[in-house]
Amino acid sequence: MSTDRQIIHMDQDAFFVSVEVRKNSQLTGKPVIIGSLSDRGVVTSCSYEARKFGVHSAMPARLARQLCPHGIWIRGNMDEYSKASHEITEIIKQQVPLLEKASIDEHYIDMTGMDKHYGTLKCAKEIRANVIRETGLPISFGLSVNKTVSKMATNECKPNGELSVAKTGVQPFLNPLSIRKIPGLGEKTFIKLSDMGIRRIHTLSEVSPEYMTSILGKNGIWLLQKAKGIDESPVIPYHEAKTIGTQSTFHQDSIDVDTINHLLTSMVMELAFELRQNRKQTACITVTLRYSTFETVTKQAKVPYTALDRVLIVKTKELFKQLYQKRLLIRLVGVRLSDLVSGFEQIDLYSESEEQYSLCQAMDKIRRRFGPGSVKLASSIDLNL
Template identity: 75%
Template sequence: MDKHIIHMDQDAFFVSVEMRKNPELIGKPVIIGGSSDRGVVASCSYEARKFGIHSAMPARMAKQLCPHAIFLRGNMDEYSKASHEITHILRERVPLIEKASIDEHYIDMTGMDRFHGCMKYAHELRARVIKETGLPISFGLSVNKTVSKMATNECKPNGELNIESPRVIPFLNPLSIRKIPGLGEKTFIKLSDMGIRKIETLSLVSPSHISALLGKNGISLLQKAKGIDHSPIIPYSEAKSIGTQSTFKSDSIDVTMIKNLLTAMVMDVAFQLREQKKLCACVTLTIRYSDFEDVTKQAAIPYTALDSVLIAKTKDLFHQLFQKRKLIRLVGVRLSNLVTGFEQIDLYKQSEEQYALCQAMDKIRHRFGSHSIAIASTMKLDL
């Protein structure tokens, strides 16, 4: 039985949220991101894209390509809320949904064609999102996640495309290999140098040859070029999280030491978050007192993976929780409501220096180990 997988993706999501708030931006070249010479483009309107502007482009280059573009720092809090709006609408109406990132979802409608025409139902879902949120969205429907995502990319903006099983290969073959999800720039250059620029050409390469050239990733790309993708839909769950806790050698009421410890703990889990290419939208703090009473408090936050934001929120939760002035035995930090994403989007509200600092520290951790660098205030912790 063929699968029926829907890939739904917001059109220029962050820009669309800004346009919903300020309709005067509609039809204009809008860029979200830092506007300084060190800034990068995090998102841009389709009008801006006509000038060759794209995500991750240096802001300085974007200004040169489109001097009259409107630069906005953006508001991650608003984008997070809009993302939750869309997820809520979809998850109430489908049997199985995966939140793949802040602005895209996969939906498994396999077997539901007996009760609903999958294309008709996908169309109704899209119309519902547009009506209730006022935000544009596109979708692709096909036999697996790879083809449905590629279908979405081909029909954006504001489009719908159904690629049924017999049409998968004819749909894929003429496309550039650039269109394959997960194929990076270095791989593109390597394949292009060998004359492999179209998906059809890639699909004809022998497994042994592509494996020798690109390793396991080559086999995965070859399968995608043939329209094969067995990756499952991973059910969306708010409980998905990462965290850590620490029990003291002796119960303590040393607030300075505890806050320094929380800083070190948050930096550890934030590094794990970035390693997994995830963002979180909820921070939970747990305190266990010496009499084994546990108290917990959590807070929703804009999607982030930056140390500075998470440390500040964790300390704020600590001040709210620590009211009894009793000895503390244990503290725990957990980051939840995770989605796939990159820390760059936090540049909207955080200084570029903070982002650069996280990148530099992560590079040191990769080279010398996860505990090779720390903030000075956490260096003398003895637990």
């Protein structure tokens, strides 16, 4: 794959905070913190003003209050943030040939081959201006030869900025940056490399592949390529976003609604676990119902981005109740989750109570050790369909 690609990365600036500021202009320029209102919770997002005090996402709320005692705390509204995200996606989608929605507030655009017809930088500026004009929300973009460099360019020009890094300028742009700026580099790897004196991308880029492999295995080569500005990962079309689903055909056609609801609960829990394992959330649920007559009906609903069991179970049962109108025997039920995007923790740290989030974490830990079917809600056990 050629490195002469034209990839735009667009990222909303402090997205959740920006949506709150759009509703209430008095929050402009204030240290706004979104997250749990209790000290046992965590910060989901915060304004740049709050970040000056050292506050950051995933920080314990108690510590954030100590660092920024005058911070304005908001519980947050996932439904509003999801609607704003869909709104932005639709605006961008209308103007580009190939779009990937990487998370609730990030998009990649592949404009390769379009530069000879219409300047890519000019196009990126117009898209950004359209989003700001039509939504009132700030957005930044980076333009470069691949996804990694364009994302890093965006991060360097935020908030509310634009940065283009040409092919010849990739290494000069990367060299002075901290290795911490490389997308996907975890805290443990950062500490390990820092202890070895590798703190800047320039230093990392000069390490031999053999040495990187010896200390980090295959991830060492991946990281070395990032440091050299190499990334051939494609922009994945948004309309081809992966879906996950499951269905069950009964041994005997059934009319036992309670038992079917228990089965749906079990199915949703398995799908939600798969979402969290892949660090994804869903914004759309589809329930399928097949009667004994082989007539098949479906019903779909949008939900705020989530990967938590409770939200998905409640909505799935609502859809089943709306679907099951004929009171005929049922042959099959199915559940599908779609409109998947990355970033489970960012969304769900506050979309439900801390107890719900902690419960999911505890249950997932058991599942990873003993298998996906090792944990179930009491209501979903002993199904005899």
